[in-house]
Amino acid sequence: MTMTVAIGVRSEPAERWTTPSGRDFGAVNELITAPLLRRGSWTWKAWWIGFLVSLVLTLNMLVCVVWLFLKGIGVWGVNSVVVWGFAMANYVWWIGIGNAGTLISSMLLIARQKWRASTNRFAEAMTLFAAAIAGVFPILHLGRPLYFYWLTPYPNTMTVWPQWRSALIWDFWAILSYILFSIIFFYVGLIPDLATLRDRAKGGFARGFYGALALGWRGSARHWHRYEILHLTLACLGVPLVVSLHSVVGMDFAASLMPGWQETIFPPYFVVGAMYSGFAMVVCLAALVRWGFRLQPVITNEHFAVMAKIMLAAAIIMGLSYGTEWFNAWYDGERADRSFVIFELTGAYAPLYGALLFCNLVAPQLFWFPAIRRNIVAVFVIAIIINIGMWLERILIVWNTLSHDYLPSSWRLFFPTIWDWLLLFGSLGLFALVFLVFVRIFPAVSIHEVRGLIQEQIDEEEAP
Protein backbone atom coordinates (compact mmCIF):
# COMPACT_ATOMS: atom_id res chain seq x y z
CA MET A 1 0.00 0.00 0.00
CA THR A 2 1.39 3.37 -0.84
CA MET A 3 0.47 6.47 1.02
CA THR A 4 1.17 10.02 -0.08
CA VAL A 5 1.47 12.64 2.56
CA ALA A 6 1.54 16.28 1.53
CA ILE A 7 2.67 18.56 4.27
CA GLY A 8 1.23 22.02 4.32
CA VAL A 9 -0.19 21.66 0.84
CA ARG A 10 -3.94 21.72 0.50
CA SER A 11 -5.16 19.95 -2.56
CA GLU A 12 -7.57 22.61 -3.65
CA PRO A 13 -8.68 22.78 -7.24
CA ALA A 14 -6.67 25.12 -9.45
CA GLU A 15 -9.98 25.89 -11.15
CA ARG A 16 -10.91 28.23 -8.33
CA TRP A 17 -8.55 30.92 -9.62
CA THR A 18 -9.82 31.35 -13.15
CA THR A 19 -13.18 31.75 -14.80
CA PRO A 20 -14.15 29.46 -17.70
CA SER A 21 -13.03 31.99 -20.32
CA GLY A 22 -9.57 32.03 -18.73
CA ARG A 23 -9.03 28.29 -18.97
CA ASP A 24 -7.49 28.09 -22.40
CA PHE A 25 -3.87 28.75 -23.37
CA GLY A 26 -4.75 30.69 -26.48
CA ALA A 27 -7.34 32.83 -24.71
CA VAL A 28 -4.95 33.71 -21.89
CA ASN A 29 -2.10 34.54 -24.28
CA GLU A 30 -4.40 36.82 -26.21
CA LEU A 31 -5.94 38.36 -23.11
CA ILE A 32 -2.65 39.41 -21.58
CA THR A 33 -0.59 40.26 -24.65
CA ALA A 34 -3.21 42.02 -26.80
CA PRO A 35 -2.99 45.36 -24.96
CA LEU A 36 0.78 45.36 -25.43
CA LEU A 37 1.00 44.20 -29.02
CA ARG A 38 -2.23 45.38 -30.64
CA ARG A 39 -2.28 48.92 -29.59
CA GLY A 40 -4.57 50.09 -32.35
CA SER A 41 -7.43 47.91 -31.24
CA TRP A 42 -7.07 48.83 -27.62
CA THR A 43 -8.43 51.95 -25.97
CA TRP A 44 -5.81 53.66 -23.93
CA LYS A 45 -8.01 56.58 -22.87
CA ALA A 46 -8.06 55.79 -19.15
CA TRP A 47 -4.33 55.07 -19.30
CA TRP A 48 -3.59 58.47 -20.84
CA ILE A 49 -5.69 60.28 -18.25
CA GLY A 50 -3.84 58.43 -15.47
CA PHE A 51 -0.53 59.08 -17.18
CA LEU A 52 -1.11 62.83 -17.48
CA VAL A 53 -2.29 63.18 -13.89
CA SER A 54 0.68 61.24 -12.59
CA LEU A 55 3.02 63.17 -14.87
CA VAL A 56 1.79 66.45 -13.39
CA LEU A 57 2.26 65.07 -9.87
CA THR A 58 5.74 63.84 -10.78
CA LEU A 59 6.71 67.24 -12.14
CA ASN A 60 5.39 68.70 -8.92
CA MET A 61 7.67 66.32 -7.03
CA LEU A 62 10.57 67.51 -9.14
CA VAL A 63 9.78 71.12 -8.27
CA CYS A 64 9.59 70.16 -4.56
CA VAL A 65 12.97 68.49 -4.73
CA VAL A 66 14.61 71.40 -6.55
CA TRP A 67 13.11 73.85 -4.03
CA LEU A 68 14.31 71.64 -1.19
CA PHE A 69 17.83 71.49 -2.59
CA LEU A 70 17.88 75.25 -3.07
CA LYS A 71 16.46 76.20 0.31
CA GLY A 72 17.27 73.27 2.59
CA ILE A 73 15.02 71.18 4.82
CA GLY A 74 13.68 74.29 6.51
CA VAL A 75 10.99 74.38 3.82
CA TRP A 76 9.40 71.42 5.58
CA GLY A 77 7.67 71.47 8.94
CA VAL A 78 10.61 69.88 10.72
CA ASN A 79 11.89 71.77 13.75
CA SER A 80 14.61 71.43 16.36
CA VAL A 81 12.65 68.72 18.19
CA VAL A 82 10.63 66.89 15.55
CA VAL A 83 13.63 66.44 13.31
CA TRP A 84 12.10 63.57 11.34
CA GLY A 85 8.91 64.66 9.64
CA PHE A 86 7.12 63.52 6.53
CA ALA A 87 10.30 62.36 4.85
CA MET A 88 10.92 59.54 7.31
CA ALA A 89 7.26 58.57 7.50
CA ASN A 90 7.08 58.50 3.72
CA TYR A 91 10.25 56.45 3.62
CA VAL A 92 8.91 53.84 6.05
CA TRP A 93 5.54 53.76 4.31
CA TRP A 94 7.02 53.31 0.85
CA ILE A 95 9.59 50.77 1.95
CA GLY A 96 6.79 48.86 3.65
CA ILE A 97 4.89 48.70 0.37
CA GLY A 98 8.18 47.98 -1.35
CA ASN A 99 8.77 45.00 0.89
CA ALA A 100 5.48 43.40 0.32
CA GLY A 101 5.70 42.48 -3.36
CA THR A 102 8.71 40.24 -3.06
CA LEU A 103 7.53 38.94 0.31
CA ILE A 104 4.11 38.05 -1.09
CA SER A 105 5.54 36.57 -4.25
CA SER A 106 8.22 34.51 -2.47
CA MET A 107 6.07 33.36 0.41
CA LEU A 108 3.25 32.28 -1.83
CA LEU A 109 5.70 30.45 -4.11
CA ILE A 110 7.23 28.59 -1.19
CA ALA A 111 3.78 27.85 0.24
CA ARG A 112 2.66 26.68 -3.23
CA GLN A 113 -0.31 28.98 -3.32
CA LYS A 114 -1.77 28.72 -6.79
CA TRP A 115 -3.38 32.14 -6.75
CA ARG A 116 0.01 33.83 -6.87
CA ALA A 117 0.08 33.11 -10.63
CA SER A 118 -1.94 36.17 -11.59
CA THR A 119 -0.86 38.55 -8.84
CA ASN A 120 2.89 38.11 -8.46
CA ARG A 121 4.02 40.12 -11.49
CA PHE A 122 2.50 43.47 -10.63
CA ALA A 123 3.20 42.89 -6.93
CA GLU A 124 6.90 42.50 -7.78
CA ALA A 125 6.81 45.56 -10.02
CA MET A 126 5.17 47.47 -7.19
CA THR A 127 8.04 46.39 -4.95
CA LEU A 128 10.66 47.70 -7.32
CA PHE A 129 9.09 51.10 -7.79
CA ALA A 130 8.06 51.61 -4.17
CA ALA A 131 11.48 50.57 -2.83
CA ALA A 132 13.22 52.90 -5.28
CA ILE A 133 10.99 55.82 -4.24
CA ALA A 134 11.53 54.95 -0.57
CA GLY A 135 15.29 55.07 -1.10
CA VAL A 136 15.05 58.69 -2.24
CA PHE A 137 13.50 60.05 0.96
CA PRO A 138 16.40 59.52 3.38
CA ILE A 139 18.66 61.24 0.86
CA LEU A 140 16.25 64.18 0.53
CA HIS A 141 16.13 64.34 4.28
CA LEU A 142 19.89 64.73 4.63
CA GLY A 143 20.87 68.28 5.45
CA ARG A 144 23.52 68.02 2.76
CA PRO A 145 22.16 65.48 0.29
CA LEU A 146 25.13 65.86 -2.02
CA TYR A 147 27.17 63.84 0.48
CA PHE A 148 24.86 60.81 0.50
CA TYR A 149 27.66 58.70 -0.96
CA TRP A 150 29.45 58.91 2.39
CA LEU A 151 27.29 55.93 3.31
CA THR A 152 29.42 53.78 1.04
CA PRO A 153 32.87 52.57 2.01
CA TYR A 154 35.30 54.15 -0.42
CA PRO A 155 38.94 55.16 0.01
CA ASN A 156 38.93 58.86 0.77
CA THR A 157 41.39 61.54 1.79
CA MET A 158 40.02 61.57 5.35
CA THR A 159 40.63 57.80 5.59
CA VAL A 160 37.39 57.32 7.49
CA TRP A 161 34.92 54.51 6.91
CA PRO A 162 31.19 54.09 7.52
CA GLN A 163 30.06 53.33 11.06
CA TRP A 164 29.09 49.68 10.68
CA ARG A 165 27.36 49.61 14.07
CA SER A 166 24.75 52.13 12.93
CA ALA A 167 21.27 51.01 11.92
CA LEU A 168 21.31 53.72 9.24
CA ILE A 169 24.28 52.05 7.53
CA TRP A 170 22.49 48.71 7.76
CA ASP A 171 19.55 50.40 6.10
CA PHE A 172 21.66 51.53 3.19
CA TRP A 173 23.04 48.04 2.54
CA ALA A 174 19.75 46.31 3.15
CA ILE A 175 17.88 48.56 0.70
CA LEU A 176 20.61 48.40 -1.91
CA SER A 177 20.80 44.60 -1.73
CA TYR A 178 17.04 44.34 -1.68
CA ILE A 179 16.42 46.50 -4.74
CA LEU A 180 19.08 44.67 -6.77
CA PHE A 181 17.78 41.31 -5.57
CA SER A 182 14.22 42.29 -6.47
CA ILE A 183 15.29 43.29 -9.97
CA ILE A 184 16.85 39.84 -10.47
CA PHE A 185 13.83 38.03 -9.04
CA PHE A 186 11.48 40.09 -11.19
CA TYR A 187 13.54 39.65 -14.34
CA VAL A 188 13.96 35.89 -13.99
CA GLY A 189 10.19 35.52 -13.73
CA LEU A 190 9.73 37.75 -16.75
CA ILE A 191 12.06 35.94 -19.20
CA PRO A 192 9.56 33.29 -20.44
CA ASP A 193 6.89 35.97 -20.92
CA LEU A 194 9.28 38.11 -22.92
CA ALA A 195 9.77 35.11 -25.21
CA THR A 196 6.01 34.83 -25.64
CA LEU A 197 5.82 38.51 -26.54
CA ARG A 198 8.74 38.13 -28.95
CA ASP A 199 6.96 35.26 -30.68
CA ARG A 200 3.62 37.02 -30.88
CA ALA A 201 4.92 40.44 -31.92
CA LYS A 202 4.29 41.39 -35.52
CA GLY A 203 6.36 44.57 -35.71
CA GLY A 204 10.11 44.49 -36.10
CA PHE A 205 10.80 46.85 -33.23
CA ALA A 206 8.61 44.99 -30.73
CA ARG A 207 10.11 41.67 -31.80
CA GLY A 208 13.64 43.00 -31.47
CA PHE A 209 12.93 44.67 -28.14
CA TYR A 210 11.26 41.69 -26.48
CA GLY A 211 13.61 39.28 -28.26
CA ALA A 212 16.71 40.97 -26.88
CA LEU A 213 15.27 41.00 -23.36
CA ALA A 214 14.14 37.35 -23.65
CA LEU A 215 17.80 36.38 -24.20
CA GLY A 216 16.82 33.69 -26.68
CA TRP A 217 14.60 31.73 -24.30
CA ARG A 218 13.08 28.77 -26.15
CA GLY A 219 11.29 26.88 -23.39
CA SER A 220 13.59 23.85 -23.37
CA ALA A 221 12.73 21.26 -20.73
CA ARG A 222 16.27 21.58 -19.35
CA HIS A 223 15.93 25.33 -19.16
CA TRP A 224 12.60 25.04 -17.37
CA HIS A 225 14.16 22.62 -14.92
CA ARG A 226 16.89 25.13 -14.08
CA TYR A 227 14.39 27.96 -14.07
CA GLU A 228 12.36 26.22 -11.39
CA ILE A 229 15.49 25.63 -9.30
CA LEU A 230 16.64 29.23 -9.57
CA HIS A 231 13.23 30.77 -9.01
CA LEU A 232 12.48 28.70 -5.93
CA THR A 233 15.94 29.24 -4.47
CA LEU A 234 15.63 32.99 -5.00
CA ALA A 235 12.24 32.90 -3.29
CA CYS A 236 13.77 31.07 -0.33
CA LEU A 237 16.45 33.77 -0.08
CA GLY A 238 13.96 36.57 -0.65
CA VAL A 239 11.86 35.91 2.44
CA PRO A 240 14.65 36.30 5.01
CA LEU A 241 16.06 39.27 3.08
CA VAL A 242 12.73 41.08 3.22
CA VAL A 243 12.25 40.24 6.89
CA SER A 244 15.74 41.51 7.69
CA LEU A 245 15.24 44.67 5.65
CA HIS A 246 12.10 45.79 7.38
CA SER A 247 13.45 44.68 10.75
CA VAL A 248 16.31 47.08 10.14
CA VAL A 249 13.83 49.84 9.37
CA GLY A 250 12.24 49.04 12.72
CA MET A 251 15.67 49.19 14.33
CA ASP A 252 16.25 52.68 12.95
CA PHE A 253 13.74 53.60 15.63
CA ALA A 254 14.21 50.85 18.20
CA ALA A 255 17.98 51.32 18.46
CA SER A 256 17.41 54.80 19.86
CA LEU A 257 16.60 55.65 23.47
CA MET A 258 13.34 57.47 22.86
CA PRO A 259 10.05 56.67 24.61
CA GLY A 260 7.76 54.78 22.26
CA TRP A 261 10.63 53.72 20.02
CA GLN A 262 12.85 51.74 22.30
CA GLU A 263 10.90 48.51 21.99
CA THR A 264 11.98 45.00 21.10
CA ILE A 265 8.67 44.43 19.33
CA PHE A 266 9.52 46.94 16.61
CA PRO A 267 11.24 44.66 14.07
CA PRO A 268 8.45 42.02 13.80
CA TYR A 269 5.79 44.70 14.18
CA PHE A 270 7.29 46.61 11.27
CA VAL A 271 7.52 43.49 9.12
CA VAL A 272 3.84 42.67 9.66
CA GLY A 273 2.96 46.32 9.07
CA ALA A 274 4.86 46.19 5.78
CA MET A 275 3.03 43.07 4.69
CA TYR A 276 -0.25 44.67 5.72
CA SER A 277 0.18 47.90 3.78
CA GLY A 278 1.75 45.98 0.90
CA PHE A 279 -1.23 43.65 0.57
CA ALA A 280 -3.50 46.68 0.72
CA MET A 281 -1.56 48.24 -2.16
CA VAL A 282 -1.57 44.95 -4.11
CA VAL A 283 -5.35 44.84 -3.74
CA CYS A 284 -5.65 48.39 -5.12
CA LEU A 285 -3.35 47.60 -8.05
CA ALA A 286 -5.08 44.25 -8.70
CA ALA A 287 -8.44 45.98 -8.90
CA LEU A 288 -7.09 48.63 -11.27
CA VAL A 289 -5.16 46.20 -13.48
CA ARG A 290 -8.16 43.87 -13.62
CA TRP A 291 -10.46 46.69 -14.63
CA GLY A 292 -8.02 48.39 -17.00
CA PHE A 293 -6.97 45.28 -18.92
CA ARG A 294 -10.25 43.38 -18.53
CA LEU A 295 -8.47 40.58 -16.72
CA GLN A 296 -11.58 39.26 -14.97
CA PRO A 297 -10.93 35.72 -16.31
CA VAL A 298 -7.63 35.43 -14.42
CA ILE A 299 -8.07 37.79 -11.46
CA THR A 300 -11.27 36.64 -9.81
CA ASN A 301 -13.28 37.59 -6.73
CA GLU A 302 -11.57 34.67 -5.03
CA HIS A 303 -8.22 36.46 -5.27
CA PHE A 304 -9.66 39.43 -3.44
CA ALA A 305 -11.26 37.14 -0.87
CA VAL A 306 -7.96 35.47 0.06
CA MET A 307 -6.09 38.78 0.18
CA ALA A 308 -8.83 40.14 2.44
CA LYS A 309 -8.28 37.20 4.79
CA ILE A 310 -4.56 37.94 4.97
CA MET A 311 -5.25 41.63 5.64
CA LEU A 312 -7.65 40.63 8.39
CA ALA A 313 -4.99 38.43 9.99
CA ALA A 314 -2.45 41.26 9.71
CA ALA A 315 -4.96 43.69 11.26
CA ILE A 316 -5.28 41.41 14.27
CA ILE A 317 -1.51 41.17 14.64
CA MET A 318 -1.28 44.96 14.37
CA GLY A 319 -3.88 45.23 17.14
CA LEU A 320 -1.82 42.88 19.26
CA SER A 321 1.27 45.01 18.60
CA TYR A 322 -0.47 48.25 19.59
CA GLY A 323 -1.78 46.53 22.70
CA THR A 324 1.71 45.29 23.53
CA GLU A 325 3.06 48.84 23.24
CA TRP A 326 0.47 50.17 25.68
CA PHE A 327 0.94 47.23 28.04
CA ASN A 328 4.72 47.62 28.04
CA ALA A 329 4.50 51.32 28.82
CA TRP A 330 2.40 50.50 31.87
CA TYR A 331 4.37 47.41 32.86
CA ASP A 332 7.89 48.89 32.71
CA GLY A 333 6.78 51.72 35.01
CA GLU A 334 8.96 54.33 33.29
CA ARG A 335 7.42 57.80 33.66
CA ALA A 336 8.34 58.91 30.15
CA ASP A 337 6.83 55.77 28.58
CA ARG A 338 3.55 56.11 30.47
CA SER A 339 3.36 59.82 29.74
CA PHE A 340 4.02 59.02 26.08
CA VAL A 341 1.11 56.59 25.81
CA ILE A 342 -1.20 59.08 27.55
CA PHE A 343 -0.06 61.71 25.04
CA GLU A 344 -0.65 59.25 22.19
CA LEU A 345 -4.23 58.61 23.32
CA THR A 346 -5.22 62.06 24.56
CA GLY A 347 -2.63 64.54 23.24
CA ALA A 348 -2.59 66.86 20.27
CA TYR A 349 -2.42 63.99 17.77
CA ALA A 350 -5.10 61.87 19.47
CA PRO A 351 -7.69 62.41 16.69
CA LEU A 352 -5.17 61.14 14.16
CA TYR A 353 -4.31 58.24 16.45
CA GLY A 354 -8.02 57.44 16.68
CA ALA A 355 -8.21 57.54 12.89
CA LEU A 356 -5.23 55.20 12.72
CA LEU A 357 -6.91 52.69 15.04
CA PHE A 358 -10.09 52.91 13.01
CA CYS A 359 -8.32 52.42 9.67
CA ASN A 360 -5.97 49.66 10.78
CA LEU A 361 -8.02 47.77 13.32
CA VAL A 362 -11.72 48.50 13.01
CA ALA A 363 -12.37 48.85 9.28
CA PRO A 364 -10.69 45.52 8.33
CA GLN A 365 -13.01 43.67 10.76
CA LEU A 366 -15.58 43.84 7.97
CA PHE A 367 -13.51 41.13 6.30
CA TRP A 368 -15.02 38.63 8.71
CA PHE A 369 -18.05 38.67 6.41
CA PRO A 370 -17.61 36.47 3.30
CA ALA A 371 -19.89 38.74 1.27
CA ILE A 372 -17.57 41.72 1.92
CA ARG A 373 -14.46 39.67 1.09
CA ARG A 374 -15.91 38.75 -2.29
CA ASN A 375 -17.06 42.26 -3.09
CA ILE A 376 -14.23 43.84 -5.02
CA VAL A 377 -15.40 47.42 -4.48
CA ALA A 378 -15.63 46.87 -0.73
CA VAL A 379 -12.20 45.22 -0.55
CA PHE A 380 -10.73 48.03 -2.66
CA VAL A 381 -12.19 50.75 -0.42
CA ILE A 382 -11.05 49.03 2.77
CA ALA A 383 -7.59 48.54 1.25
CA ILE A 384 -7.34 52.28 0.61
CA ILE A 385 -8.46 52.93 4.19
CA ILE A 386 -5.73 50.55 5.38
CA ASN A 387 -3.13 52.36 3.28
CA ILE A 388 -4.14 55.67 4.81
CA GLY A 389 -4.10 54.08 8.25
CA MET A 390 -0.62 52.68 7.71
CA TRP A 391 0.64 56.06 6.56
CA LEU A 392 -0.87 57.62 9.69
CA GLU A 393 0.85 54.96 11.76
CA ARG A 394 4.23 55.84 10.25
CA ILE A 395 3.79 59.58 10.67
CA LEU A 396 2.54 59.17 14.25
CA ILE A 397 5.47 56.95 15.19
CA VAL A 398 7.64 59.92 14.23
CA TRP A 399 5.47 62.75 15.55
CA ASN A 400 4.33 61.31 18.87
CA THR A 401 7.75 60.24 20.07
CA LEU A 402 9.71 63.25 18.91
CA SER A 403 7.17 65.77 20.14
CA HIS A 404 6.93 64.13 23.56
CA ASP A 405 10.33 62.91 24.71
CA TYR A 406 11.96 62.91 28.15
CA LEU A 407 12.33 66.64 28.56
CA PRO A 408 8.96 68.46 28.95
CA SER A 409 10.58 71.80 28.09
CA SER A 410 11.30 70.50 24.60
CA TRP A 411 7.82 69.21 23.83
CA ARG A 412 6.91 70.73 20.50
CA LEU A 413 4.53 69.80 17.72
CA PHE A 414 5.07 69.33 14.02
CA PHE A 415 3.00 71.33 11.56
CA PRO A 416 3.37 70.20 7.95
CA THR A 417 3.96 72.83 5.28
CA ILE A 418 2.65 72.85 1.75
CA TRP A 419 5.98 71.33 0.61
CA ASP A 420 5.50 68.34 2.89
CA TRP A 421 2.12 67.60 1.32
CA LEU A 422 3.24 68.29 -2.24
CA LEU A 423 6.20 65.96 -1.89
CA LEU A 424 4.00 63.19 -0.47
CA PHE A 425 1.53 63.43 -3.34
CA GLY A 426 4.38 63.88 -5.77
CA SER A 427 5.81 60.54 -4.70
CA LEU A 428 2.42 58.92 -5.26
CA GLY A 429 2.41 60.47 -8.73
CA LEU A 430 5.87 59.14 -9.50
CA PHE A 431 4.83 55.67 -8.37
CA ALA A 432 1.71 55.79 -10.54
CA LEU A 433 3.75 57.07 -13.49
CA VAL A 434 6.32 54.30 -13.47
CA PHE A 435 3.66 51.69 -12.81
CA LEU A 436 1.63 52.92 -15.79
CA VAL A 437 4.71 52.81 -18.00
CA PHE A 438 5.42 49.29 -16.74
CA VAL A 439 1.96 47.95 -17.62
CA ARG A 440 2.23 49.50 -21.05
CA ILE A 441 5.49 47.72 -21.86
CA PHE A 442 5.42 44.46 -19.90
CA PRO A 443 2.66 41.98 -19.16
CA ALA A 444 1.02 42.93 -15.87
CA VAL A 445 0.22 39.30 -15.17
CA SER A 446 2.62 36.39 -15.56
CA ILE A 447 1.47 34.62 -18.71
CA HIS A 448 3.51 31.46 -18.24
CA GLU A 449 2.40 31.03 -14.65
CA VAL A 450 -1.25 31.39 -15.62
CA ARG A 451 -0.62 28.80 -18.35
CA GLY A 452 0.93 26.59 -15.68
CA LEU A 453 -2.22 27.05 -13.60
CA ILE A 454 -4.38 26.03 -16.55
CA GLN A 455 -2.09 23.02 -17.05
CA GLU A 456 -2.74 22.00 -13.46
CA GLN A 457 -6.47 22.23 -14.10
CA ILE A 458 -6.09 20.02 -17.17
CA ASP A 459 -3.98 17.53 -15.22
CA GLU A 460 -6.52 17.50 -12.40
CA GLU A 461 -9.33 16.78 -14.84
CA GLU A 462 -7.37 14.01 -16.51
CA ALA A 463 -6.23 12.43 -13.25
CA PRO A 464 -8.03 9.15 -12.54
Added chain:
Amino acid sequence: MTAVLLAEFSQARQLRNAARAAGRRNYRLLDAFTPHHVEGLSEFFVTRSSRIRLIMFIAGFGVAALAYGAGEYYTAVINYPYNSGGRPLNAWPAFMLVPFATGILGASVAGLATFLIENGLPRLHHPLFAIEGFERASQDRFWLMLARPDAFAERQDAIDWLRQTGALAVHEVDT
Protein backbone atom coordinates in the same frame (compact mmCIF):
# COMPACT_ATOMS: atom_id res chain seq x y z
CA MET B 1 25.00 19.57 -37.04
CA THR B 2 22.61 17.04 -35.59
CA ALA B 3 19.71 15.62 -37.50
CA VAL B 4 16.59 15.63 -35.39
CA LEU B 5 12.89 14.95 -35.53
CA LEU B 6 10.61 17.52 -33.99
CA ALA B 7 7.06 16.58 -33.12
CA GLU B 8 4.48 19.19 -32.28
CA PHE B 9 1.70 18.34 -29.82
CA SER B 10 -1.29 20.32 -28.69
CA GLN B 11 -1.30 18.92 -25.16
CA ALA B 12 1.29 18.39 -22.48
CA ARG B 13 -0.11 14.96 -21.69
CA GLN B 14 0.60 13.75 -25.25
CA LEU B 15 4.13 15.06 -25.00
CA ARG B 16 4.71 13.28 -21.70
CA ASN B 17 3.28 10.03 -23.02
CA ALA B 18 5.36 10.26 -26.18
CA ALA B 19 8.51 10.96 -24.19
CA ARG B 20 7.83 7.97 -21.99
CA ALA B 21 7.07 5.68 -24.90
CA ALA B 22 10.08 6.90 -26.90
CA GLY B 23 12.39 5.58 -24.20
CA ARG B 24 10.80 2.16 -24.51
CA ARG B 25 11.24 2.19 -28.28
CA ASN B 26 14.90 3.12 -27.92
CA TYR B 27 14.61 6.50 -29.60
CA ARG B 28 17.11 8.97 -28.26
CA LEU B 29 15.29 11.83 -26.56
CA LEU B 30 17.07 15.14 -26.99
CA ASP B 31 14.84 17.86 -25.61
CA ALA B 32 11.33 19.20 -25.29
CA PHE B 33 10.04 22.74 -25.68
CA THR B 34 7.02 23.88 -23.75
CA PRO B 35 5.29 27.18 -23.05
CA HIS B 36 5.43 26.60 -19.30
CA HIS B 37 7.04 24.24 -16.87
CA VAL B 38 5.51 20.79 -17.35
CA GLU B 39 5.63 18.62 -14.28
CA GLY B 40 7.51 15.34 -14.73
CA LEU B 41 9.10 16.25 -18.04
CA SER B 42 12.59 17.09 -16.87
CA GLU B 43 13.25 13.51 -15.72
CA PHE B 44 13.50 12.43 -19.37
CA PHE B 45 16.11 15.03 -20.26
CA VAL B 46 18.05 16.12 -17.24
CA THR B 47 20.99 13.82 -16.87
CA ARG B 48 23.22 15.98 -14.71
CA SER B 49 21.99 17.88 -11.72
CA SER B 50 22.29 21.64 -11.95
CA ARG B 51 25.01 23.41 -10.04
CA ILE B 52 22.90 26.53 -9.52
CA ARG B 53 22.27 25.99 -5.83
CA LEU B 54 25.84 24.93 -5.07
CA ILE B 55 27.26 28.01 -6.77
CA MET B 56 24.71 30.25 -5.07
CA PHE B 57 25.73 28.76 -1.73
CA ILE B 58 29.43 29.33 -2.36
CA ALA B 59 28.94 32.83 -3.76
CA GLY B 60 26.58 33.80 -0.95
CA PHE B 61 28.99 32.78 1.77
CA GLY B 62 31.94 34.13 -0.20
CA VAL B 63 30.44 37.59 -0.55
CA ALA B 64 29.30 37.55 3.07
CA ALA B 65 32.80 36.63 4.22
CA LEU B 66 34.25 39.36 2.05
CA ALA B 67 31.80 41.93 3.41
CA TYR B 68 32.65 40.95 6.94
CA GLY B 69 36.39 40.52 6.55
CA ALA B 70 37.51 43.02 3.93
CA GLY B 71 34.64 45.38 4.56
CA GLU B 72 33.83 45.62 8.25
CA TYR B 73 36.67 43.93 10.09
CA TYR B 74 39.45 45.55 8.07
CA THR B 75 38.02 49.08 8.18
CA ALA B 76 36.80 49.07 11.79
CA VAL B 77 39.54 47.02 13.48
CA ILE B 78 42.71 47.36 11.40
CA ASN B 79 42.61 50.41 9.17
CA TYR B 80 40.83 52.96 11.35
CA PRO B 81 40.24 51.65 14.87
CA TYR B 82 38.77 54.08 17.35
CA ASN B 83 37.52 53.55 20.82
CA SER B 84 34.00 54.85 21.33
CA GLY B 85 32.87 54.35 24.91
CA GLY B 86 34.85 51.14 25.26
CA ARG B 87 32.77 49.30 22.67
CA PRO B 88 34.55 46.35 21.06
CA LEU B 89 36.22 47.17 17.76
CA ASN B 90 35.05 43.90 16.27
CA ALA B 91 31.36 44.30 17.17
CA TRP B 92 30.30 41.11 15.45
CA PRO B 93 26.58 41.11 16.38
CA ALA B 94 26.23 44.60 14.94
CA PHE B 95 28.28 43.57 11.91
CA MET B 96 25.97 40.70 10.90
CA LEU B 97 23.43 42.58 8.82
CA VAL B 98 25.70 43.83 6.04
CA PRO B 99 27.23 40.38 5.27
CA PHE B 100 23.76 38.86 5.42
CA ALA B 101 22.17 41.28 2.94
CA THR B 102 25.12 41.43 0.57
CA GLY B 103 25.57 37.65 0.81
CA ILE B 104 22.02 37.11 -0.43
CA LEU B 105 22.61 39.60 -3.21
CA GLY B 106 25.85 37.80 -4.16
CA ALA B 107 24.06 34.45 -4.17
CA SER B 108 21.31 35.76 -6.42
CA VAL B 109 23.72 37.36 -8.91
CA ALA B 110 25.72 34.12 -9.03
CA GLY B 111 22.48 32.13 -9.40
CA LEU B 112 21.39 34.20 -12.39
CA ALA B 113 24.84 33.95 -13.98
CA THR B 114 24.96 30.15 -13.51
CA PHE B 115 21.44 29.82 -14.84
CA LEU B 116 22.37 31.70 -17.99
CA ILE B 117 25.67 29.87 -18.47
CA GLU B 118 24.20 26.40 -17.96
CA ASN B 119 21.37 27.23 -20.38
CA GLY B 120 23.73 28.66 -22.98
CA LEU B 121 21.86 31.97 -22.89
CA PRO B 122 21.82 34.64 -24.10
CA ARG B 123 21.63 33.14 -27.55
CA LEU B 124 19.40 35.40 -29.52
CA HIS B 125 19.29 33.23 -32.58
CA HIS B 126 18.89 29.49 -32.69
CA PRO B 127 18.19 27.26 -35.71
CA LEU B 128 14.97 26.12 -34.07
CA PHE B 129 13.52 29.60 -34.41
CA ALA B 130 13.57 29.18 -38.17
CA ILE B 131 11.12 26.27 -38.06
CA GLU B 132 7.62 27.18 -39.07
CA GLY B 133 5.30 27.08 -36.12
CA PHE B 134 8.04 26.92 -33.50
CA GLU B 135 6.94 30.32 -32.21
CA ARG B 136 4.02 28.52 -30.63
CA ALA B 137 6.38 26.63 -28.34
CA SER B 138 6.29 29.72 -26.17
CA GLN B 139 2.52 30.01 -26.39
CA ASP B 140 0.37 26.90 -26.58
CA ARG B 141 2.17 24.03 -28.29
CA PHE B 142 4.44 21.31 -26.89
CA TRP B 143 7.40 20.11 -28.93
CA LEU B 144 9.43 16.95 -28.55
CA MET B 145 12.90 16.57 -30.09
CA LEU B 146 14.30 13.13 -30.92
CA ALA B 147 17.55 12.12 -32.60
CA ARG B 148 16.68 11.17 -36.18
CA PRO B 149 17.44 7.50 -36.91
CA ASP B 150 19.99 7.15 -39.72
CA ALA B 151 18.33 4.39 -41.71
CA PHE B 152 15.54 5.59 -43.96
CA ALA B 153 13.08 2.86 -42.91
CA GLU B 154 13.64 3.50 -39.21
CA ARG B 155 13.21 7.21 -39.80
CA GLN B 156 9.83 6.61 -41.48
CA ASP B 157 8.84 4.33 -38.61
CA ALA B 158 9.67 7.02 -36.10
CA ILE B 159 7.69 9.66 -38.00
CA ASP B 160 4.69 7.37 -38.30
CA TRP B 161 4.88 6.48 -34.65
CA LEU B 162 5.05 10.14 -33.60
CA ARG B 163 1.94 10.85 -35.65
CA GLN B 164 0.16 7.96 -33.97
CA THR B 165 0.96 9.39 -30.55
CA GLY B 166 -0.96 12.52 -31.48
CA ALA B 167 1.67 14.77 -33.04
CA LEU B 168 0.07 17.47 -35.17
CA ALA B 169 3.18 17.77 -37.30
CA VAL B 170 6.62 16.17 -37.48
CA HIS B 171 9.59 18.12 -38.81
CA GLU B 172 13.00 16.83 -39.85
CA VAL B 173 15.60 19.43 -39.02
CA ASP B 174 19.35 19.87 -38.83
CA THR B 175 20.29 21.87 -35.77
